[in-house]
Amino acid sequence: MANGIQPDITDLPIKEIDISTILYIGYILIIAYIAVRVLSWVLMRLSERAGIYRISVTMAIPLLKIAIYSTALYLFITAIIEPSLSQLVAFAGLFGAALGFGLKDVFADIIGGIVITFERPYQIGDKIAIKEHYGEVIDIGLRSTRIRTPDDSVVTIPNFLVFNQSVESANAGKTEMMVVIDLFIDPESDAGLAMNILKDALVTSKYAYITANRPYTVLLDDFPFYKRVRAKAYVNDLRYEFEFKSEVTRRAWMAYSREGIRPPQVQRILPETADQNERTSERST
Amino acid sequence: MFKDELETITAAIESYGEKPPDNIAMISDPFAGQNFIIEELRHRYPDTISYLPFFSVVTSKDFIPNLYTAKDVVIMERCHFLALRKVGGFAMLDEFLDFISSSEKLFITTWNSYSWSYLNAVRQIEGFFPEIIHLPKMDSKTLKELILSKYEGARIEFIDDRVIEKKQGFEVLERKITLPFTNTALTIPWISYSPGESKKEEIEIEDAVFNRINIIADGNYGVAQRVWERSLEYPEMKTSNIPEVPCAVDLTINEAFLLTIILSMESIQLVDLAEIAGPEINIDQNLYRLIQHGLVEEEKGYFHIKPEALKCVCNYLTRIRMVW
Numbered sequence: 133m134a135n136g137i138q139p140d141i142t143d144l145p146i147k148e149i150d151i152s153t154i155l156y157i158g159y160i161l162i163i164a165y166i167a168v169r170v171l172s173w174v175l176m177r178l179s180e181r182a183g184i185y186r187i188s189v190t191m192a193i194p195l196l197k198i199a200i201y202s203t204a205l206y207l208f209i210t211a212i213i214e215p216s217l218s219q220l221v222a223f224a225g226l227f228g229a230a231l232g233f234g235l236k237d238v239f240a241d242i243i244g245g246i247v248i249t250f251e252r253p254y255q256i257g258d259k260i261a262i263k264e265h266y267g268e269v270i271d272i273g274l275r276s277t278r279i280r281t282p283d284d285s286v287v288t289i290p291n292f293l294v295f296n297q298s299v300e301s302a303n304a305g306k307t308e309m310m311v312v313i314d315l316f317i318d319p320e321s322d323a324g325l326a327m328n329i330l331k332d333a334l335v336t337s338k339y340a341y342i343t344a345n346r347p348y349t350v351l352l353d354d355f356p357f358y359k360r361v362r363a364k365a366y367v368n369d370l371r372y373e374f375e376f377k378s379e380v381t382r383r384a385w386m387a388y389s390r391e392g393i394r395p396p397q398v399q400r401i402l403p404e405t406a407d408q409n410e411r412t413s414e415r416s417t
Numbered sequence: 418m419f420k421d422e423l424e425t426i427t428a429a430i431e432s433y434g435e436k437p438p439d440n441i442a443m444i445s446d447p448f449a450g451q452n453f454i455i456e457e458l459r460h461r462y463p464d465t466i467s468y469l470p471f472f473s474v475v476t477s478k479d480f481i482p483n484l485y486t487a488k489d490v491v492i493m494e495r496c497h498f499l500a501l502r503k504v505g506g507f508a509m510l511d512e513f514l515d516f517i518s519s520s521e522k523l524f525i526t527t528w529n530s531y532s533w534s535y536l537n538a539v540r541q542i543e544g545f546f547p548e549i550i551h552l553p554k555m556d557s558k559t560l561k562e563l564i565l566s567k568y569e570g571a572r573i574e575f576i577d578d579r580v581i582e583k584k585q586g587f588e589v590l591e592r593k594i595t596l597p598f599t600n601t602a603l604t605i606p607w608i609s610y611s612p613g614e615s616k617k618e619e620i621e622i623e624d625a626v627f628n629r630i631n632i633i634a635d636g637n638y639g640v641a642q643r644v645w646e647r648s649l650e651y652p653e654m655k656t657s658n659i660p661e662v663p664c665a666v667d668l669t670i671n672e673a674f675l676l677t678i679i680l681s682m683e684s685i686q687l688v689d690l691a692e693i694a695g696p697e698i699n700i701d702q703n704l705y706r707l708i709q710h711g712l713v714e715e716e717k718g719y720f721h722i723k724p725e726a727l728k729c730v731c732n733y734l735t736r737i738r739m740v741w
Contacts (some may be wrong), residue, residue, distance in 0.1 A: 183736030
């Protein structure tokens with residue numbers, strides 16, 4: 133069998149490579165690159181107009197990239213050689229093996245990109261946490277995924293990490309996302325009132341999204357020196373995650389201060405530190 | 418108009434006393450015409466019904482004593498004014514729900530559909546109203562009958578001065594290109610614009626007028642009436658007078674929130690808007706922009722959605738999930 137294939141491979145009908153072939157290959161690569169950029173841009177623009185379907189539209193971007201680059205690769209190969217089917221299969225095998233040995237990391241990234249595209253552990257527009265990074269996915273390329281962190285840094289993450297790292301997607305392809313807001317109050321404050329106020333601040337927020345499938349809840353937990361009032365609700369667009377937290381916190385604390393609900397007292401939490409501070413201030417005066 | 422809905426409510430009133438009352442919530446979009454049903458009920462049962470409408474945001478419990486002294490059937494119009502979207506803004510609604518939970522009376526209430534959806538999501542008010550009636554959208558034929566019924570005896574001349582409509586469209590063609598410096602010919606898809614053949618709709622002019630009005634009104638009687646009145650040059654009604662209502666809205670989150678409040682409350686005063694908005698939102702600037710966009714208008718100190726823009730506003734706010 134091996135004897136049957138070997139001469140076939142070594143006799144690859146390589147075409148004559150002249151200037152026009154090189155230009156043709158150049159055109160293919162340029163056109164593929166431009167097509168990817170233009171289509172990505174168009175789809176991103178369309179997704180902004182799609183409202184709740186924003187992330188569904190952006191899902192198509194990595195698929196398109198793979199389709200375009202695969203086509204470009206095929207045209208590239210057929211511009212140089214004119215293989216039969218068995219030659220193409222054998223060539224692909226050898227090419228893959230070469231990639232596997234020489235460029236295994238790049239190859240792993242590309243396979244990771246394909247897996248991400250089809251298995252969709254996350255999509256463009258999702259908020260994900262991978263390793264120590266958290267942010268919104270802004271691009272899924274063949275080699276890497278780029279995310280924008282809350283402080284506007286762009287982090288490039290190799291795609292192969294999807295094989296050996298757990299990925300946490302906060303919204304799993306949806307536009308809305310659950311947000312958890314914690315407020316800490318003094319244990320002597322009225323916890324029931326604090327819960328009601330936080331509930332009101334939550335449901336009246338301009339960022340809140342509440343339906344039968346997207347409910348909200350407010351929970352109370354008791355700790356030795358403070359009580360924690362925790363609210364869980366969905367933000368209507370995950371891009372407003374931090375604005376939602378900030379707005380609810382601000383409005384809840386405004387109402388808390390009106391109603392005499394206090395934050396935990398430092399003396400209660402750190403009695404020794406508070407005593408030391410008192411003694412220091414007494415000495416200085 | 419709204420015969421089925423009227424029958425349902427009439428049956429509930431007629432059977433009052435035979436079984437525990439099923440409170441009724443009548444839910445409708447702004448301008449949809451629920452007042453026709455209320456007026457008809459008040460006309461039919463003047464001795465049985467107490468009528469307690471709200472005209473602005475309810476800020477005190479003064480309405481509660483009126484409920485004690487009211488007749489057995491109580492119509493409460495615009496109940497969405499019982500809740501204000503702010504911390505502590507549900508107190509009046511809770512008072513009202515507490516009252517009807519322990520009352521023997523039959524409450525017929527009307528609500529703005531967007532307020533209802535919101536309050537149902539956050540307060541589950543559906544559970545207090547076993548009978549829920551959603552006012553349906555009207556078709557062009559019904560709108561035509563209703564609007565023209567006001568002009569009985571008068572002759573309105575419908576003039577079709579539409580620009581001839583052409584069937585337009587895009588088609589994908591194939592085009593061969595040759596790249597410079599190469600002999601390779603490529604076939605690429607090419608999008609071409611086709612003006613097509615001239616075509617005029619073969620329908621009655623009256624129907625064409627009301628079809629166009631209904632594209633703007635989306636089955637809403639109040640909106641259709643407004644468009645009709647603004648387009649009519651009595652006794653002539655020209656198709657070209659019906660305005661195009663473009664809908665390309667792009668608002669900031671604060672503008673969208675104020676628009677949501679105005680849509681949900683139907684008509685609201687500046688002071689109430691300011692209370693909901695809080696210090697974070699500059700009311701004057703945002704309202705100015707909403708008015709400039711042609712989405713909101715002011716009338717005697719109250720802000721409401723411009724009827725012609727209602728469909729556009731609802732679609733936009735639903736799309737960005739400010740209403741649900």
